[in-house]
Every structure is written in structure tokens, then in C-alpha cells.
Amino acid sequence: MHVLIVHAHPEPTSFNAALTDVATEMLRQAGHAVEVSDLYRSGFDPVEGPDHYAPRADPHRFAALAEQRQAGQAGTLPSAVTAEIARLERADLVIFQFPVWWHAPPAMLKGWLDRVFVSGRLYTSTKRYDRGHFRGKRALVSVTAGAPAGTFGRGGRGGDLGAILWPLHYSLHYMGFTVLPPALAGGIQGHGYTYQGAEALAGHLEERKRVWAERLHRLDGDVPLRFPGWDDWDAAGRSVAAAATC
Amino acid sequence: MHVLIVHAHPEPTSFNAALTDVATEMLRQAGHAVEVSDLYRSGFDPVEGPDHYAPRADPHRFAALAEQRQAGQAGTLPSAVTAEIARLERADLVIFQFPVWWHAPPAMLKGWLDRVFVSGRLYTSTKRYDRGHFRGKRALVSVTAGAPAGTFGRGGRGGDLGAILWPLHYSLHYMGFTVLPPALAGGIQGHGYTYQGAEALAGHLEERKRVWAERLHRLDGDVPLRFPGWDDWDAAGRSVAAAATC
Numbered sequence: 001m002h003v004l005i006v007h008a009h010p011e012p013t014s015f016n017a018a019l020t021d022v023a024t025e026m027l028r029q030a031g032h033a034v035e036v037s038d039l040y041r042s043g044f045d046p047v048e049g050p051d052h053y054a055p056r057a058d059p060h061r062f063a064a065l066a067e068q069r070q071a072g073q074a075g076t077l078p079s080a081v082t083a084e085i086a087r088l089e090r091a092d093l094v095i096f097q098f099p100v101w102w103h104a105p106p107a108m109l110k111g112w113l114d115r116v117f118v119s120g121r122l123y124t125s126t127k128r129y130d131r132g133h134f135r136g137k138r139a140l141v142s143v144t145a146g147a148p149a150g151t152f153g154r155g156g157r158g159g160d161l162g163a164i165l166w167p168l169h170y171s172l173h174y175m176g177f178t179v180l181p182p183a184l185a186g187g188i189q190g191h192g193y194t195y196q197g198a199e200a201l202a203g204h205l206e207e208r209k210r211v212w213a214e215r216l217h218r219l220d221g222d223v224p225l226r227f228p229g230w231d232d233w234d235a236a237g238r239s240v241a242a243a244a245t246c
Numbered sequence: 247m248h249v250l251i252v253h254a255h256p257e258p259t260s261f262n263a264a265l266t267d268v269a270t271e272m273l274r275q276a277g278h279a280v281e282v283s284d285l286y287r288s289g290f291d292p293v294e295g296p297d298h299y300a301p302r303a304d305p306h307r308f309a310a311l312a313e314q315r316q317a318g319q320a321g322t323l324p325s326a327v328t329a330e331i332a333r334l335e336r337a338d339l340v341i342f343q344f345p346v347w348w349h350a351p352p353a354m355l356k357g358w359l360d361r362v363f364v365s366g367r368l369y370t371s372t373k374r375y376d377r378g379h380f381r382g383k384r385a386l387v388s389v390t391a392g393a394p395a396g397t398f399g400r401g402g403r404g405g406d407l408g409a410i411l412w413p414l415h416y417s418l419h420y421m422g423f424t425v426l427p428p429a430l431a432g433g434i435q436g437h438g439y440t441y442q443g444a445e446a447l448a449g450h451l452e453e454r455k456r457v458w459a460e461r462l463h464r465l466d467g468d469v470p471l472r473f474p475g476w477d478d479w480d481a482a483g484r485s486v487a488a489a490a491t492c
Contacts, residue, residue, distance in 0.1 A: 107357030111356075155487065167348070174348075
């Protein structure tokens with residue numbers, strides 16, 4: 001199995017970095033090929049905008065999707081984007097590792113979605129959702145949070161984890177990925193392990209190693225998250241059932 | 247009333263820009279003071295990271311919240327951040343205008359949250375949610391989307407609008423804002439009005455002017471969105487009721 005870990009944290013010695021290192025080591029020990037895309041380290045620019053496109057589909061007005069489609073067809077997509085697409089094409093499993101900032105991924109990862117999931121090249125009006133480009137590939141979101149894991153239940157103070165991750169999960173579903181249940185490392189105090197001490201960190205990492213080992217052993221047994229698909233919608237894109245989206 | 251419009255779209259002639267212009271004009275005509283924070287135009291950097299902090303709370307390890315607290319106390323927050331905080335302090339109503347990209351705000355706006363909602367300065371463990379810093383101020387999210395509005399119902403192809411906006415809405419609730427029901431302009435074809443033609447744009451703008459006029463006239467009558475607060479949680483931050491988060 002080829003695994004891509006998309007990593008989004010500014011600190012190389014952060015708890016997130018430690019989790020990515022642990023996952024890389026464990027997956028390789030299990031015989032898988034692992035590639036890491038460290039967005040901060042590579043200096044990825046998360047801001048979609050006109051500077052990324054030349055020649056322009058329309059030099060007078062910037063329309064992101066129109067520029068993406070034209071650049072994808074003309075072969076003029078930014079190298080940082082084509083590199084990420086190549087990594088996705090190689091991957092059987094994509095792991096997203098990041099800290100929950102404001103009930104969502106950091107801007108660095110959000111912008112990766114904005115720029116890398118290229119209109120036309122990776123999806124069209126008919127090549128989406130359960131007919132998406134990455135059909136057959138699995139995605140797994142692994143996050144850290146400052147609040148204790150117990151606060152992320154339904155109605156909890158931290159917010160329901162399913163609601164926090166729904167936009168990313170649904171975007172992955174849109175691209176055709178089979179989305180596995182997420183992994184949460186709570187109580188990381190919201191700012192990496194700097195203020196947690198080496199002992200607490202070691203404990204967290206040991207726990208995380210166990211969690212990852214369990215996930216790896218039962219990955220094929222994981223029950224993927226369920227999202228509505230083409231059979232659930234009428235021609236106008238309305239639900240034909242009482243499908244819940246979160 | 248003082249209104250701040252936080253605007254996040256790269257194209258000055260986009261449908262979003264037209265909506266912000268219309269809102270500015272109408273609100274001023276209604277006698278309100280309006281300030282616009284155009285994040286792309288001002289070149290706001292949405293990437294939270296070590297480059298924004300000097301001196302560092304910890305020069306060896308970057309921990310965002312620790313650096314934010316230290317900079318807030320030392321008065322060394324980045325000028326781009328203090329300017330946004332000043333605008334928020336002045337505002338009675340904050341409108342967020344952006345296109346829905348990948349079921350969420352563009353990275354530019356997400357990073358505005360990551361950097362501007364400063365730990366310590368604007369929130370603490372006890373000064374959050376219904377005890378938040380911006381208690382008494384109202385927030386209103388106005389978005390455009392390529393898919394028709396009808397696809398954003400529960401279980402619809404576009405995804406439930408409440409689920410799409412929940413992370414931003416809950417973050418605003420976290421900061422103490424009273425969150426008003428969102429405004430959606432659907433069917434903008436995902437890439438501004440470039441491919442929609444002047445006639446369709448004019449129709450959309452006229453419709454939007456009517457919608458805004460209605461919202462302005464009944465703003466005080468709007469029923470705010472409901473989110474769990476301190477009375478809904480036990481000491482561990484768990485829900486003491488069946489509060490739904492999305």
C-alpha cells in the first residue's frame with residue numbers, strides 16, 4: 001500500500017509532527033510505502049488567486065475554477081499543485097494530520113484543497129462524489145485539539161467532532177475518496193506539546209502509537225463514514241430521502 | 247450602527263465584490279457607518295506561523311496560542327492583526343462575504359480567524375461562548391456558491407448549508423457573537439459571474455438588493471442561530487442535554 005500523509009503544522013517538533021513521524025515509521029514497518037507532504041516545510045502557498053496562472057483564461061477577471069480548468073488543459077498548472085496531484089495519484093491511502101484551529105483545518109491545509117483539487121483535471125459535474133476521480137482510495141483524518149476529547153461529543157463544549165470535520169470529509173467524498181472514521185488526540189492544550197512536558201508527551205505518543213497500531217491492524221475492517229451519493233439525489237440535486245449530512 | 251464587512255474574494259469585479267458594494271451602499275443609505283476589510287486587496291497573510299512574532303515567547307518551538315498570548319500582553323501583535331481587532335471592536339455588526347470553496351471559507355478567510363482571534367487578548371478559558379469577548383455584537387455570514395441554492399438542503403448534493411457554515415458560526419459563537427441566519431446566493435456557477443453574462447448578473451444583483459433590503463429592515467427581528475452555552479455543559483465540557491451541534 002502507498003500512503004500519503006498531508007501534514008499541516010508550523011512547528012517541526014510539534015505533537016502533530018510527532019504523530020506524523022510515528023505514523024510514517026509504523027506504516028513503513030508494516031511494509032507500506034509512505035510519502036509525507038509537509039505543507040509548512042515546503043512553503044506551500046495556500047492562497048488561490050491570479051498570480052498562480054499564466055497565461056490566464058481571462059486576464060481581465062479572475063475566476064478560480066475557469067483558470068484551473070484552462071491551466072489543467074494547457075498543462076500550465078503550478079508545479080506545487082502538479083506535485084501534490086502526482087502524490088495523490090500514487091496514494092492508496094491519504095492521511096491528513098493537522099491541529100484543529102477554529103473548528104477547522106489551518107488555512108495552510110484549507111488552501112491546499114482550494115488549489116490542489118483542480119476543476120476539470122480532478123472533477124467535473126458528473127465525475128464527483130461516489131463517481132469521483134479518487135474512487136477506490138481511502139482517506140483518514142487525524143487531528144489534535146487543545147480541548148479534552150470528552151468535550152467533542154454531540155453538544156459538547158468543543159463542538160461535535162463530526163460537525164468539525166464534516167466539510168473536509170464531505171470534500172474528500174466529493175473527490176471520490178472512501179472516508180474512514182477520524183482519529184482525535186485531545187487535550188494537547190491547543191499549542192503543541194511545548195507546555196506539556198516531555199513526560200506527558202511521551203505518554204501521549206505511546207498512546208498514539210497504540211491507537212495507530214490498532215488502526216493499521218484493522219484498517220480493512222473500518223466501517224467508512226457514510227455520505228449521500230448520486231442515488232440519493234433527484235435531478236435537481238435535492239435529497240430523495242432523509243439523508244443526514246452531519 | 248457600525249458595520250464591518252470582512253470580504254474574501256480575489257477578483258475585484260466578482261459577484262462577491264458586487265454584493266459587498268451593494269451592502270456597503272445600502273447600509274450607508276440606511277444611516278449606518280460601514281467599514282470593509284478586503285483581505286485579498288490588503289494582502290493579508292492567512293498563514294499563522296513563527297514569522298509573525300518577535301520577540302518570541304519560545305524561540306525554539308513555535309506554539310501559536312503561546313505566541314499570541316505573549317504578543318498580546320507585550321503589545322507586539324502584527325499590525326495587520328491589531329488593525330483587524332480594532333475594526334472588530336468598533337463594529338456592532340460583522341458581515342462575512344465570501345464564496346464557498348470546498349464546503350468552507352477560502353483559506354484567506356480561514357487564516358484571518360487563525361491569526362485575528364488572538365488567544366488571551368480576545369478569549370480565555372472562561373471568556374468564551376455566551377461569555378465571549380464580543381458579546382452583544384452580531385455576525386452575519388453571506389456566501390455565494392456555484393451549485394443552485396436548492397442543492398444545499400439537508401442531504402442535498404451541495405451539502406447542508408448549516409453543516410457547511412457550522413465551523414465558522416460556532417467559532418463566532420465562541421467569540422461571543424450573536425450569529426444571525428446566513429445569506430446564500432446560489433447558482434453563481436462556482437467562478438464568479440464572468441461566465442454568467444451582464445444580464446444574469448444584473449438579475450442576481452437586483453435580487454440580492456431586495457434580499458439585503460429585507461434583511462436590513464428586519465435585522466432586529468431576526469431569530470439568531472442557537473448554540474450550546476455554559477449552562478448546557480457540565481464541568482468537563484460535556485453536554486448535559488441532547489443539544490444538537492449542527
